[in-house]
Amino acid sequence: MSEKISRVAVIDIGTHSVLYLLAEKGKDGIVRALHQELRSPRLGKGFGKTKRISHKAILKTLPILNEYLTLSQKQNAHRVIAVATHALRVAENQWEVVKIFREATGLEVHILTEEEEARASYSGAMYGREISGPVCMIDIGGGSTEMVLGVNGQIDSLKSIPVGAVTLTEHWNGETEHKVLEIFKLHFNAMPVSSFARVLVGVGGTITTLAGLELGLATYDPNQVDGFWIEFSKIKNWYERLSSLPPEQRKALVALDPDRADILPAGLLILKTICTLGNFKKVLVSDRGLRFGIALQQFEVN
Incomplete structure:
Protein backbone atom coordinates (compact mmCIF):
# COMPACT_ATOMS: atom_id res chain seq x y z
CA MET A 1 0.00 0.00 0.00
CA GLU A 115 -6.67 24.20 -20.22
CA GLU A 116 -4.71 22.60 -17.38
CA GLU A 117 -3.57 26.01 -16.16
CA ALA A 118 -7.06 27.52 -16.32
CA ARG A 119 -8.67 24.55 -14.54
CA ALA A 120 -6.08 24.49 -11.75
CA SER A 121 -6.32 28.26 -11.22
CA TYR A 122 -10.11 28.04 -11.01
CA SER A 123 -10.16 25.14 -8.54
CA GLY A 124 -7.57 26.88 -6.36
CA ALA A 125 -9.34 30.24 -6.43
CA MET A 126 -12.76 28.77 -5.66
CA TYR A 127 -11.70 26.32 -2.94
CA GLY A 128 -13.63 26.92 0.27
CA ARG A 129 -15.64 29.82 -1.15
CA GLU A 130 -19.40 29.89 -0.87
CA ILE A 131 -20.40 31.87 -3.94
CA SER A 132 -23.80 31.08 -5.36
CA GLY A 133 -24.46 31.62 -9.03
CA PRO A 134 -22.21 32.15 -12.04
CA VAL A 135 -18.63 33.34 -11.53
CA CYS A 136 -15.90 34.65 -13.83
CA MET A 137 -12.42 33.77 -12.54
CA ILE A 138 -9.39 35.54 -14.00
CA ASP A 139 -5.70 34.83 -13.49
CA ILE A 140 -3.51 37.64 -14.86
CA GLY A 141 -0.05 36.21 -15.35
CA GLY A 142 3.15 37.48 -16.87
CA GLY A 143 2.58 35.93 -20.28
CA SER A 144 -1.14 35.13 -20.45
CA THR A 145 -4.49 35.74 -18.82
CA GLU A 146 -6.76 32.81 -17.97
CA MET A 147 -10.53 33.32 -17.89
CA VAL A 148 -12.93 30.69 -16.57
CA LEU A 149 -16.72 30.81 -16.30
CA GLY A 150 -18.21 28.48 -13.72
CA VAL A 151 -21.19 27.81 -11.49
CA ASN A 152 -20.98 26.34 -7.98
CA GLY A 153 -17.43 25.10 -8.59
CA GLN A 154 -18.21 23.50 -11.96
CA ILE A 155 -16.53 24.92 -15.08
CA ASP A 156 -18.77 26.05 -17.93
CA SER A 157 -16.13 27.42 -20.32
CA LEU A 158 -12.54 28.62 -20.25
CA LYS A 159 -10.08 30.64 -22.30
CA SER A 160 -6.36 31.40 -22.20
CA ILE A 161 -5.56 34.79 -23.72
CA PRO A 162 -1.89 35.30 -24.74
CA VAL A 163 -1.66 38.73 -23.13
CA GLY A 164 0.07 39.13 -19.77
CA ALA A 165 1.70 41.83 -17.68
CA VAL A 166 5.27 41.13 -18.86
CA THR A 167 4.54 40.66 -22.57
CA LEU A 168 2.26 43.70 -22.61
CA THR A 169 4.87 45.88 -20.89
CA GLU A 170 7.52 44.92 -23.45
CA HIS A 171 5.22 45.99 -26.31
CA TRP A 172 3.82 49.13 -24.64
CA ASN A 173 3.17 52.12 -26.90
CA GLY A 174 0.56 54.79 -27.54
CA GLU A 175 -1.84 52.24 -29.05
CA THR A 176 -1.65 49.74 -26.18
CA GLU A 177 -4.91 50.59 -24.42
CA HIS A 178 -6.89 50.39 -27.66
CA LYS A 179 -5.21 47.13 -28.73
CA VAL A 180 -5.87 45.46 -25.36
CA LEU A 181 -9.52 46.50 -25.54
CA GLU A 182 -9.88 45.04 -29.04
CA ILE A 183 -8.12 41.77 -28.13
CA PHE A 184 -10.30 41.18 -25.09
CA LYS A 185 -13.44 42.18 -26.99
CA LEU A 186 -12.83 39.27 -29.36
CA HIS A 187 -12.58 36.83 -26.48
CA PHE A 188 -15.58 38.32 -24.68
CA ASN A 189 -17.59 37.84 -27.87
CA ALA A 190 -16.62 34.15 -27.81
CA MET A 191 -17.54 33.75 -24.12
CA PRO A 192 -20.84 35.00 -22.63
CA VAL A 193 -19.05 36.76 -19.76
CA SER A 194 -21.27 39.79 -19.17
CA SER A 195 -24.52 37.83 -19.62
CA PHE A 196 -23.26 34.83 -17.62
CA ALA A 197 -21.31 36.02 -14.59
CA ARG A 198 -22.15 38.56 -11.91
CA VAL A 199 -19.16 37.90 -9.64
CA LEU A 200 -15.53 38.44 -10.69
CA VAL A 201 -12.83 36.54 -8.77
CA GLY A 202 -9.20 37.41 -9.43
CA VAL A 203 -5.90 35.67 -8.71
CA GLY A 204 -2.30 36.41 -9.64
CA GLY A 205 0.37 38.92 -8.69
CA THR A 206 -1.29 41.96 -10.26
CA ILE A 207 -4.46 41.56 -8.22
CA THR A 208 -2.86 40.51 -4.92
CA THR A 209 -0.34 43.37 -5.16
CA LEU A 210 -3.18 45.80 -5.85
CA ALA A 211 -5.01 44.50 -2.78
CA GLY A 212 -1.87 45.05 -0.71
CA LEU A 213 -1.60 48.63 -1.98
CA GLU A 214 -5.25 49.33 -1.26
CA LEU A 215 -4.92 47.83 2.23
CA GLY A 216 -1.73 49.80 2.88
CA LEU A 217 0.27 46.68 3.78
CA ALA A 218 3.99 47.07 4.50
CA THR A 219 4.48 43.32 4.15
CA TYR A 220 2.29 40.85 2.30
CA ASP A 221 -0.36 39.17 4.45
CA PRO A 222 -2.41 36.49 2.66
CA ASN A 223 -4.99 36.48 5.45
CA GLN A 224 -5.83 40.13 4.79
CA VAL A 225 -5.56 39.91 1.00
CA ASP A 226 -7.66 36.79 0.51
CA GLY A 227 -11.36 37.66 0.35
CA PHE A 228 -10.75 41.40 -0.05
CA TRP A 229 -13.03 43.26 -2.47
CA ILE A 230 -11.60 45.98 -4.73
CA GLU A 231 -14.00 48.46 -6.33
CA PHE A 232 -13.63 49.25 -10.04
CA SER A 233 -13.09 52.93 -9.24
CA LYS A 234 -10.04 51.96 -7.13
CA ILE A 235 -8.64 49.81 -9.96
CA LYS A 236 -9.01 52.71 -12.37
CA ASN A 237 -7.43 55.18 -9.93
CA TRP A 238 -4.41 52.97 -9.23
CA TYR A 239 -3.89 52.33 -12.94
CA GLU A 240 -3.91 56.05 -13.74
CA ARG A 241 -1.70 56.90 -10.77
CA LEU A 242 0.95 54.23 -11.38
CA SER A 243 1.00 54.79 -15.15
CA SER A 244 1.82 58.47 -14.64
CA LEU A 245 4.76 57.89 -12.28
CA PRO A 246 8.41 57.61 -13.38
CA PRO A 247 9.96 54.16 -12.74
CA GLU A 248 11.77 54.95 -9.47
CA GLN A 249 8.74 56.61 -7.85
CA ARG A 250 6.55 53.71 -8.93
CA LYS A 251 9.03 51.24 -7.44
CA ALA A 252 9.07 53.12 -4.13
CA LEU A 253 5.27 53.11 -4.02
CA VAL A 254 5.04 49.39 -4.77
CA ALA A 255 7.40 48.53 -1.90
CA LEU A 256 5.34 45.40 -1.24
CA ASP A 257 6.71 43.84 -4.46
CA PRO A 258 9.17 46.27 -6.12
CA ASP A 259 10.14 43.74 -8.81
CA ARG A 260 6.57 43.98 -10.09
CA ALA A 261 6.48 47.80 -10.22
CA ASP A 262 7.34 48.13 -13.91
CA ILE A 263 4.74 45.60 -15.09
CA LEU A 264 1.93 46.50 -12.67
CA PRO A 265 0.34 49.17 -14.92
CA ALA A 266 0.05 46.59 -17.72
CA GLY A 267 -1.56 44.08 -15.37
CA LEU A 268 -3.97 46.73 -14.10
CA LEU A 269 -4.87 47.68 -17.68
CA ILE A 270 -5.86 44.05 -18.30
CA LEU A 271 -7.92 44.01 -15.09
CA LYS A 272 -9.55 47.36 -15.90
CA THR A 273 -10.41 46.16 -19.41
CA ILE A 274 -12.01 42.95 -18.14
CA CYS A 275 -14.08 44.89 -15.59
CA THR A 276 -15.21 47.33 -18.29
CA LEU A 277 -16.19 44.70 -20.85
CA GLY A 278 -17.84 42.44 -18.27
CA ASN A 279 -19.54 45.32 -16.47
CA PHE A 280 -18.00 44.22 -13.16
CA LYS A 281 -18.14 46.86 -10.43
CA LYS A 282 -15.65 45.08 -8.16
CA VAL A 283 -13.34 42.06 -7.96
CA LEU A 284 -12.96 39.52 -5.16
CA VAL A 285 -9.27 38.83 -4.49
CA SER A 286 -8.10 35.26 -3.98
CA ASP A 287 -4.66 34.48 -2.58
CA ARG A 288 -5.21 30.90 -3.73
CA GLY A 289 -4.80 30.12 -7.41
CA LEU A 290 -2.73 27.90 -9.67
Whole structure:
Protein backbone atom coordinates (compact mmCIF):
# COMPACT_ATOMS: atom_id res chain seq x y z
CA MET A 1 0.00 0.00 0.00
CA SER A 2 1.41 3.41 -0.99
CA GLU A 3 2.04 6.05 1.66
CA LYS A 4 -0.75 8.58 2.08
CA ILE A 5 0.28 11.99 0.76
CA SER A 6 -0.67 14.74 3.23
CA ARG A 7 1.95 17.43 2.54
CA VAL A 8 2.79 18.71 -0.95
CA ALA A 9 5.20 21.37 -2.23
CA VAL A 10 4.34 23.06 -5.52
CA ILE A 11 6.81 25.12 -7.56
CA ASP A 12 5.20 27.38 -10.16
CA ILE A 13 7.58 28.62 -12.88
CA GLY A 14 5.91 31.63 -14.46
CA THR A 15 6.86 34.28 -16.99
CA HIS A 16 7.64 36.82 -14.25
CA SER A 17 7.83 34.94 -10.95
CA VAL A 18 8.82 31.56 -9.58
CA LEU A 19 6.59 30.74 -6.63
CA TYR A 20 6.53 28.11 -3.91
CA LEU A 21 3.65 26.69 -1.91
CA LEU A 22 3.65 24.13 0.88
CA ALA A 23 0.14 22.77 1.37
CA GLU A 24 -1.17 20.21 3.82
CA LYS A 25 -4.35 18.19 4.00
CA GLY A 26 -5.44 17.96 7.62
CA LYS A 27 -7.21 15.12 9.37
CA ASP A 28 -10.40 17.16 8.94
CA GLY A 29 -9.97 16.86 5.16
CA ILE A 30 -9.33 20.58 4.68
CA VAL A 31 -6.35 21.65 2.57
CA ARG A 32 -4.40 24.60 3.96
CA ALA A 33 -1.48 26.68 2.71
CA LEU A 34 1.32 26.42 5.28
CA HIS A 35 4.07 28.42 3.60
CA GLN A 36 4.59 30.53 0.47
CA GLU A 37 7.61 32.09 -1.22
CA LEU A 38 8.04 34.34 -4.25
CA ARG A 39 11.07 35.25 -6.35
CA SER A 40 11.06 37.22 -9.60
CA PRO A 41 13.81 36.13 -12.02
CA ARG A 42 11.53 37.07 -14.97
CA LEU A 43 12.17 33.94 -17.02
CA GLY A 44 10.19 35.44 -19.90
CA LYS A 45 12.16 38.70 -20.16
CA GLY A 46 12.56 39.65 -23.83
CA PHE A 47 10.63 36.54 -24.77
CA GLY A 48 7.97 38.45 -26.71
CA LYS A 49 10.56 39.44 -29.32
CA THR A 50 12.78 36.34 -29.50
CA LYS A 51 10.31 33.53 -28.64
CA ARG A 52 13.18 31.95 -26.70
CA ILE A 53 14.07 31.76 -23.00
CA SER A 54 17.42 33.49 -22.58
CA HIS A 55 20.45 31.81 -21.01
CA LYS A 56 20.68 34.69 -18.52
CA ALA A 57 17.08 34.12 -17.37
CA ILE A 58 17.74 30.39 -16.99
CA LEU A 59 20.80 31.06 -14.80
CA LYS A 60 18.76 33.44 -12.61
CA THR A 61 16.05 30.80 -12.18
CA LEU A 62 18.21 27.77 -11.31
CA PRO A 63 19.30 28.85 -7.79
CA ILE A 64 15.67 29.63 -6.94
CA LEU A 65 14.61 26.12 -7.90
CA ASN A 66 17.39 24.65 -5.76
CA GLU A 67 16.42 26.94 -2.88
CA TYR A 68 12.81 25.73 -3.06
CA LEU A 69 13.87 22.08 -3.25
CA THR A 70 15.97 22.48 -0.11
CA LEU A 71 13.06 24.22 1.60
CA SER A 72 10.66 21.42 0.64
CA GLN A 73 13.01 18.87 2.24
CA LYS A 74 13.28 20.90 5.45
CA GLN A 75 9.50 21.18 5.56
CA ASN A 76 9.05 17.42 5.07
CA ALA A 77 7.04 17.63 1.87
CA HIS A 78 5.95 14.15 0.77
CA ARG A 79 5.92 15.21 -2.86
CA VAL A 80 7.33 18.11 -4.91
CA ILE A 81 5.53 19.14 -8.10
CA ALA A 82 7.03 21.65 -10.53
CA VAL A 83 4.86 23.21 -13.22
CA ALA A 84 5.49 25.88 -15.86
CA THR A 85 3.09 28.19 -17.66
CA HIS A 86 2.98 30.50 -20.70
CA ALA A 87 6.67 31.34 -21.29
CA LEU A 88 7.81 27.71 -21.37
CA ARG A 89 4.60 26.59 -23.03
CA VAL A 90 5.29 28.60 -26.19
CA ALA A 91 9.09 29.01 -26.11
CA GLU A 92 10.94 27.60 -29.10
CA ASN A 93 13.60 26.19 -26.75
CA GLN A 94 11.17 24.84 -24.13
CA TRP A 95 12.60 21.30 -24.02
CA GLU A 96 16.17 22.58 -23.84
CA VAL A 97 15.19 24.64 -20.78
CA VAL A 98 13.33 21.73 -19.19
CA LYS A 99 16.41 19.53 -19.70
CA ILE A 100 18.69 22.13 -18.07
CA PHE A 101 16.34 22.38 -15.09
CA ARG A 102 16.22 18.58 -14.75
CA GLU A 103 19.99 18.07 -15.00
CA ALA A 104 20.79 20.93 -12.61
CA THR A 105 18.13 20.26 -9.96
CA GLY A 106 16.59 16.84 -10.56
CA LEU A 107 13.17 18.45 -11.05
CA GLU A 108 10.86 17.14 -13.75
CA VAL A 109 9.00 20.24 -14.87
CA HIS A 110 5.53 19.68 -16.28
CA ILE A 111 4.54 22.34 -18.83
CA LEU A 112 0.85 22.97 -18.32
CA THR A 113 -1.49 23.21 -21.28
CA GLU A 114 -3.73 26.28 -21.43
CA GLU A 115 -6.67 24.20 -20.22
CA GLU A 116 -4.71 22.60 -17.38
CA GLU A 117 -3.57 26.01 -16.16
CA ALA A 118 -7.06 27.52 -16.32
CA ARG A 119 -8.67 24.55 -14.54
CA ALA A 120 -6.08 24.49 -11.75
CA SER A 121 -6.32 28.26 -11.22
CA TYR A 122 -10.11 28.04 -11.01
CA SER A 123 -10.16 25.14 -8.54
CA GLY A 124 -7.57 26.88 -6.36
CA ALA A 125 -9.34 30.24 -6.43
CA MET A 126 -12.76 28.77 -5.66
CA TYR A 127 -11.70 26.32 -2.94
CA GLY A 128 -13.63 26.92 0.27
CA ARG A 129 -15.64 29.82 -1.15
CA GLU A 130 -19.40 29.89 -0.87
CA ILE A 131 -20.40 31.87 -3.94
CA SER A 132 -23.80 31.08 -5.36
CA GLY A 133 -24.46 31.62 -9.03
CA PRO A 134 -22.21 32.15 -12.04
CA VAL A 135 -18.63 33.34 -11.53
CA CYS A 136 -15.90 34.65 -13.83
CA MET A 137 -12.42 33.77 -12.54
CA ILE A 138 -9.39 35.54 -14.00
CA ASP A 139 -5.70 34.83 -13.49
CA ILE A 140 -3.51 37.64 -14.86
CA GLY A 141 -0.05 36.21 -15.35
CA GLY A 142 3.15 37.48 -16.87
CA GLY A 143 2.58 35.93 -20.28
CA SER A 144 -1.14 35.13 -20.45
CA THR A 145 -4.49 35.74 -18.82
CA GLU A 146 -6.76 32.81 -17.97
CA MET A 147 -10.53 33.32 -17.89
CA VAL A 148 -12.93 30.69 -16.57
CA LEU A 149 -16.72 30.81 -16.30
CA GLY A 150 -18.21 28.48 -13.72
CA VAL A 151 -21.19 27.81 -11.49
CA ASN A 152 -20.98 26.34 -7.98
CA GLY A 153 -17.43 25.10 -8.59
CA GLN A 154 -18.21 23.50 -11.96
CA ILE A 155 -16.53 24.92 -15.08
CA ASP A 156 -18.77 26.05 -17.93
CA SER A 157 -16.13 27.42 -20.32
CA LEU A 158 -12.54 28.62 -20.25
CA LYS A 159 -10.08 30.64 -22.30
CA SER A 160 -6.36 31.40 -22.20
CA ILE A 161 -5.56 34.79 -23.72
CA PRO A 162 -1.89 35.30 -24.74
CA VAL A 163 -1.66 38.73 -23.13
CA GLY A 164 0.07 39.13 -19.77
CA ALA A 165 1.70 41.83 -17.68
CA VAL A 166 5.27 41.13 -18.86
CA THR A 167 4.54 40.66 -22.57
CA LEU A 168 2.26 43.70 -22.61
CA THR A 169 4.87 45.88 -20.89
CA GLU A 170 7.52 44.92 -23.45
CA HIS A 171 5.22 45.99 -26.31
CA TRP A 172 3.82 49.13 -24.64
CA ASN A 173 3.17 52.12 -26.90
CA GLY A 174 0.56 54.79 -27.54
CA GLU A 175 -1.84 52.24 -29.05
CA THR A 176 -1.65 49.74 -26.18
CA GLU A 177 -4.91 50.59 -24.42
CA HIS A 178 -6.89 50.39 -27.66
CA LYS A 179 -5.21 47.13 -28.73
CA VAL A 180 -5.87 45.46 -25.36
CA LEU A 181 -9.52 46.50 -25.54
CA GLU A 182 -9.88 45.04 -29.04
CA ILE A 183 -8.12 41.77 -28.13
CA PHE A 184 -10.30 41.18 -25.09
CA LYS A 185 -13.44 42.18 -26.99
CA LEU A 186 -12.83 39.27 -29.36
CA HIS A 187 -12.58 36.83 -26.48
CA PHE A 188 -15.58 38.32 -24.68
CA ASN A 189 -17.59 37.84 -27.87
CA ALA A 190 -16.62 34.15 -27.81
CA MET A 191 -17.54 33.75 -24.12
CA PRO A 192 -20.84 35.00 -22.63
CA VAL A 193 -19.05 36.76 -19.76
CA SER A 194 -21.27 39.79 -19.17
CA SER A 195 -24.52 37.83 -19.62
CA PHE A 196 -23.26 34.83 -17.62
CA ALA A 197 -21.31 36.02 -14.59
CA ARG A 198 -22.15 38.56 -11.91
CA VAL A 199 -19.16 37.90 -9.64
CA LEU A 200 -15.53 38.44 -10.69
CA VAL A 201 -12.83 36.54 -8.77
CA GLY A 202 -9.20 37.41 -9.43
CA VAL A 203 -5.90 35.67 -8.71
CA GLY A 204 -2.30 36.41 -9.64
CA GLY A 205 0.37 38.92 -8.69
CA THR A 206 -1.29 41.96 -10.26
CA ILE A 207 -4.46 41.56 -8.22
CA THR A 208 -2.86 40.51 -4.92
CA THR A 209 -0.34 43.37 -5.16
CA LEU A 210 -3.18 45.80 -5.85
CA ALA A 211 -5.01 44.50 -2.78
CA GLY A 212 -1.87 45.05 -0.71
CA LEU A 213 -1.60 48.63 -1.98
CA GLU A 214 -5.25 49.33 -1.26
CA LEU A 215 -4.92 47.83 2.23
CA GLY A 216 -1.73 49.80 2.88
CA LEU A 217 0.27 46.68 3.78
CA ALA A 218 3.99 47.07 4.50
CA THR A 219 4.48 43.32 4.15
CA TYR A 220 2.29 40.85 2.30
CA ASP A 221 -0.36 39.17 4.45
CA PRO A 222 -2.41 36.49 2.66
CA ASN A 223 -4.99 36.48 5.45
CA GLN A 224 -5.83 40.13 4.79
CA VAL A 225 -5.56 39.91 1.00
CA ASP A 226 -7.66 36.79 0.51
CA GLY A 227 -11.36 37.66 0.35
CA PHE A 228 -10.75 41.40 -0.05
CA TRP A 229 -13.03 43.26 -2.47
CA ILE A 230 -11.60 45.98 -4.73
CA GLU A 231 -14.00 48.46 -6.33
CA PHE A 232 -13.63 49.25 -10.04
CA SER A 233 -13.09 52.93 -9.24
CA LYS A 234 -10.04 51.96 -7.13
CA ILE A 235 -8.64 49.81 -9.96
CA LYS A 236 -9.01 52.71 -12.37
CA ASN A 237 -7.43 55.18 -9.93
CA TRP A 238 -4.41 52.97 -9.23
CA TYR A 239 -3.89 52.33 -12.94
CA GLU A 240 -3.91 56.05 -13.74
CA ARG A 241 -1.70 56.90 -10.77
CA LEU A 242 0.95 54.23 -11.38
CA SER A 243 1.00 54.79 -15.15
CA SER A 244 1.82 58.47 -14.64
CA LEU A 245 4.76 57.89 -12.28
CA PRO A 246 8.41 57.61 -13.38
CA PRO A 247 9.96 54.16 -12.74
CA GLU A 248 11.77 54.95 -9.47
CA GLN A 249 8.74 56.61 -7.85
CA ARG A 250 6.55 53.71 -8.93
CA LYS A 251 9.03 51.24 -7.44
CA ALA A 252 9.07 53.12 -4.13
CA LEU A 253 5.27 53.11 -4.02
CA VAL A 254 5.04 49.39 -4.77
CA ALA A 255 7.40 48.53 -1.90
CA LEU A 256 5.34 45.40 -1.24
CA ASP A 257 6.71 43.84 -4.46
CA PRO A 258 9.17 46.27 -6.12
CA ASP A 259 10.14 43.74 -8.81
CA ARG A 260 6.57 43.98 -10.09
CA ALA A 261 6.48 47.80 -10.22
CA ASP A 262 7.34 48.13 -13.91
CA ILE A 263 4.74 45.60 -15.09
CA LEU A 264 1.93 46.50 -12.67
CA PRO A 265 0.34 49.17 -14.92
CA ALA A 266 0.05 46.59 -17.72
CA GLY A 267 -1.56 44.08 -15.37
CA LEU A 268 -3.97 46.73 -14.10
CA LEU A 269 -4.87 47.68 -17.68
CA ILE A 270 -5.86 44.05 -18.30
CA LEU A 271 -7.92 44.01 -15.09
CA LYS A 272 -9.55 47.36 -15.90
CA THR A 273 -10.41 46.16 -19.41
CA ILE A 274 -12.01 42.95 -18.14
CA CYS A 275 -14.08 44.89 -15.59
CA THR A 276 -15.21 47.33 -18.29
CA LEU A 277 -16.19 44.70 -20.85
CA GLY A 278 -17.84 42.44 -18.27
CA ASN A 279 -19.54 45.32 -16.47
CA PHE A 280 -18.00 44.22 -13.16
CA LYS A 281 -18.14 46.86 -10.43
CA LYS A 282 -15.65 45.08 -8.16
CA VAL A 283 -13.34 42.06 -7.96
CA LEU A 284 -12.96 39.52 -5.16
CA VAL A 285 -9.27 38.83 -4.49
CA SER A 286 -8.10 35.26 -3.98
CA ASP A 287 -4.66 34.48 -2.58
CA ARG A 288 -5.21 30.90 -3.73
CA GLY A 289 -4.80 30.12 -7.41
CA LEU A 290 -2.73 27.90 -9.67
CA ARG A 291 -0.36 26.47 -7.04
CA PHE A 292 -3.19 25.70 -4.65
CA GLY A 293 -5.15 24.07 -7.47
CA ILE A 294 -2.17 21.86 -8.38
CA ALA A 295 -1.86 20.84 -4.71
CA LEU A 296 -5.56 19.96 -4.60
CA GLN A 297 -5.07 17.68 -7.61
CA GLN A 298 -2.27 15.83 -5.82
CA PHE A 299 -4.43 15.20 -2.78
CA GLU A 300 -7.31 14.00 -4.97
CA VAL A 301 -5.25 11.23 -6.58
CA ASN A 302 -4.07 9.84 -3.23
